[in-house]
Amino acid sequence: MPLEGRLLPINAFIGLCKSAPPWPSTLADAGFWLVGLEVPVRTNIGSVTLDGVAHAPATNELLVVECKSGSNIEEDQARKLAVLEPESVVRSAAITLSVEAKPTIEVLYLCLEGHTDRVVLGLSKIGWTGPILELSSSYLRLVQGSAPASPLQARFDDEIELTGPPPGFVTVDSESPDEAFDTLVLTALIGCQAQRLDMISARALTERAIPHLPIFGKAAKGALERKVSQAARRIAEQYRDNYVFQPSSERREAAVRILKTPEDADPRGRTQGYQALARRRGEPRRRPKPQIPGQTQFESVLEELEAADNTDEEGGDDVG
Amino acid sequence: MDRATLAERFEDSAGAPTKTFVVEAHADGDPQGFLSELAPGSRLFSTDDVHLHLLQSEKTGLEFWIDHLDDRFWSFHTWSPAGQARRFLKELVERRRDFDWTWLPSGHLASIWPSTRPKWLRCDFRGERFVPEGGRARRLQIQILGEDTDDLLRLIATREDYAPAVSVDQVGVHAVDPAFGMVDEAVNRTGRFIAKGDSFALHQELIRGVVAHYRHLVESVERRLIDWRQYPDGGATVGGEPITIRLSRPIQDLDAFLSELFSCREPFRLWGIPEVSDEAATVEAVDLHIGQHLRFEIGTDWIRVFLYEGGCGNSIARLVANLQHRYDASLTLFEEDLASALDQRYQG
Numbered sequence: 001m002p003l004e005g006r007l008l009p010i011n012a013f014i015g016l017c018k019s020a021p022p023w024p025s026t027l028a029d030a031g032f033w034l035v036g037l038e039v040p041v042r043t044n045i046g047s048v049t050l051d052g053v054a055h056a057p058a059t060n061e062l063l064v065v066e067c068k069s070g071s072n073i074e075e076d077q078a079r080k081l082a083v084l085e086p087e088s089v090v091r092s093a094a095i096t097l098s099v100e101a102k103p104t105i106e107v108l109y110l111c112l113e114g115h116t117d118r119v120v121l122g123l124s125k126i127g128w129t130g131p132i133l134e135l136s137s138s139y140l141r142l143v144q145g146s147a148p149a150s151p152l153q154a155r156f157d158d159e160i161e162l163t164g165p166p167p168g169f170v171t172v173d174s175e176s177p178d179e180a181f182d183t184l185v186l187t188a189l190i191g192c193q194a195q196r197l198d199m200i201s202a203r204a205l206t207e208r209a210i211p212h213l214p215i216f217g218k219a220a221k222g223a224l225e226r227k228v229s230q231a232a233r234r235i236a237e238q239y240r241d242n243y244v245f246q247p248s249s250e251r252r253e254a255a256v257r258i259l260k261t262p263e264d265a266d267p268r269g270r271t272q273g274y275q276a277l278a279r280r281r282g283e284p285r286r287r288p289k290p291q292i293p294g295q296t297q298f299e300s301v302l303e304e305l306e307a308a309d310n311t312d313e314e315g316g317d318d319v320g
Numbered sequence: 321m322d323r324a325t326l327a328e329r330f331e332d333s334a335g336a337p338t339k340t341f342v343v344e345a346h347a348d349g350d351p352q353g354f355l356s357e358l359a360p361g362s363r364l365f366s367t368d369d370v371h372l373h374l375l376q377s378e379k380t381g382l383e384f385w386i387d388h389l390d391d392r393f394w395s396f397h398t399w400s401p402a403g404q405a406r407r408f409l410k411e412l413v414e415r416r417r418d419f420d421w422t423w424l425p426s427g428h429l430a431s432i433w434p435s436t437r438p439k440w441l442r443c444d445f446r447g448e449r450f451v452p453e454g455g456r457a458r459r460l461q462i463q464i465l466g467e468d469t470d471d472l473l474r475l476i477a478t479r480e481d482y483a484p485a486v487s488v489d490q491v492g493v494h495a496v497d498p499a500f501g502m503v504d505e506a507v508n509r510t511g512r513f514i515a516k517g518d519s520f521a522l523h524q525e526l527i528r529g530v531v532a533h534y535r536h537l538v539e540s541v542e543r544r545l546i547d548w549r550q551y552p553d554g555g556a557t558v559g560g561e562p563i564t565i566r567l568s569r570p571i572q573d574l575d576a577f578l579s580e581l582f583s584c585r586e587p588f589r590l591w592g593i594p595e596v597s598d599e600a601a602t603v604e605a606v607d608l609h610i611g612q613h614l615r616f617e618i619g620t621d622w623i624r625v626f627l628y629e630g631g632c633g634n635s636i637a638r639l640v641a642n643l644q645h646r647y648d649a650s651l652t653l654f655e656e657d658l659a660s661a662l663d664q665r666y667q668g
Binding site: 003021035040049050094137164169187188194195211212213214215217275278 | 417459546548549550551553561564566583584591597598602605609615622626654
């Protein structure tokens with residue numbers, strides 16, 4: 001599913017640290033590696049969780065990115081980010097330093113177009129003059145401060161043009177709508193059917209449905225498992241022939257029992273079985289495109305010709 | 321029974337050509353166990369070589385000599401009729417998640433033996449379902465037997481509007497090595513080798529070269545598997561990267577393209593419910609051959625695929641090789657090393 005606006009900044013940051021064209025790999029190109037997401041760190045005024053941390057191994061520069069999906073600035077959090085010690089970040093994110101250079105740190109705020117003015121204003125209240133990067137659907141640009149760590153200096157001088165959405169590494173969190181979980185859970189259940197599993201626990205289903213589960217803390221993981229269970233219940237209602245949802249009890253955890261799999265059918269029936277699972281409840285079978293009046297359906301003519309020739313199709317559906 | 325037995329049979333000039341099917345098998349270090357339950361109704365025989373088994377189908381009478389010295393890409397040698405042998409293996413490929421064809425990209429077939437140009441080439445592009453009406457080459461099939469047959473394909477591929485349809489499906493060479501001898505060898509895009517000559521060793525070397533290129537592609541993809549790791553005291557990181565395909569021609573009818581790609585049908589066998597936004601389409605998909613989750617993000621001229629930990633590089637090889645025969649023979653992969661792995665060929 002498309003990324004929710006709320007999740008764009010974190011995915012934009014991860015994408016900048018990776019090669020995921022056509023998304024720019026600005027941070028990766030400057031020698032930064034992604035080393036942590038949602039990393040808790042101590043400061044001398046309390047703990048703070050860092051949205052993202054990148055490290056340049058050649059210079060030991062650390063870049064901490066705070067992803068803002070809205071316009072609110074939590075002053076307490078901003079003050080803690082302003083006093084981060086690089087040594088604490090190195091230890092918390094278990095970063096391996098392979099050169100002698102003393103680690104340095106920069107904090108960068110990444111915010112969405114439309115919220116920038118309020119983010120700038122909010123940060124100015126705590127005296128923040130550091131870099132703020134603005135993300136829109138068509139560009140990334142520095143709206144305040146110079147580019148943070150030195151290898152980045154030139155790379156953010158000019159606006160970076162964007163020609164597509166950021167890569168979807170983090171596709172849901174505990175605030176995502178039900179439909180997002182329905183899609184992921186159905187996908188995971190189809191995978192179970194393709195693998196001929198008879199049963200899957202809610203926990204295992206959550207791990208399958210949400211590959212990025214490890215970034216979440218214990219409470220968020222629990223919330224996500226509940227969301228997945230609710231989605232599994234809805235899907236089981238929708239596809240009663242295929243799944244039964246078994247709620248948790250004192251003696252067992254919640255699970256989905258898989259009643260049948262298209263794998264048991266012959267190849268044609270198998271394909272149709274999976275296709276039926278791709279149609280949402282009530283959605284009619286997809287109809288062929290209407291023909292333009294007078295237009296020759298050349299393919300059907302060719303099919304007949306080939307059938308008459310009785311050729312053995314090498315490259316057709318019957319591959320191999 | 322050992323490898324010498326195979327060589328004698330290969331070199332029997334009066335006999336049928338040798339058919340070798342190279343398949344990808346995930347035997348988890350137990351090839352004997354894997355083989356013993358691979359094909360119910362077949363009998364498995366050990367040979368003097370622990371990496372060589374003989375499989376006989378009681379029902380069909382088919383016989384395969386299985387060389388699993390390469391622990392991932394196994395050679396099924398047979399002198400049974402090619403069509404029957406293919407159907408037998410096809411049934412196994414469809415039934416098992418741990419058994420698949422090798423999906424050789426068009427570039428891998430373009431040159432299969434050093435300094436040797438193909439005497440036989442077949443181009444088979446069937447894009448009717450993907451390329452909308454009005455396209456210049458929605459289907460292109462060429463067979464050419466003669467010397468330096470690749471000249472013709474090069475000639476056609478210089479025309480920008482035909483290049484996306486010039487995808488190699490079969491190739492044949494007369495391979496010679498003074499130390500070994502010679503073989504006439506034909507290869508198709510699902511790893512089927514048919515050979516006749518005076519050197520079984522040369523036949524095997526040719527296969528090894530093609531498989532080495534294929535392995536390089538598959539393993540390069542697998543080095544990019546998306547792998548989330550949790551830190552003991554909180555937080556996590558992610559390794560790997562999506563694989564991005566660069567299309568040489570833009571997708572004009574995205575709905576039709578998605579509907580076809582995620583139709584669950586052979587050869588892609590992808591399940592998914594596409595969701596289209598202004599910027600791109602996204603699909604949480606399942607590779608039905610192995611039951612693995614993939615995420616697709618599809619723009620006008622690019623396809624980004626997230627292959628997660630536990631996934632198999634063959635999923636990408638199958639996708640790319642089949643897109644070359646259905647939509648765009650000129651597609652490539654964005655990253656330089658992957659692009660080079662996709663287009664690997666001997667320099668002739």
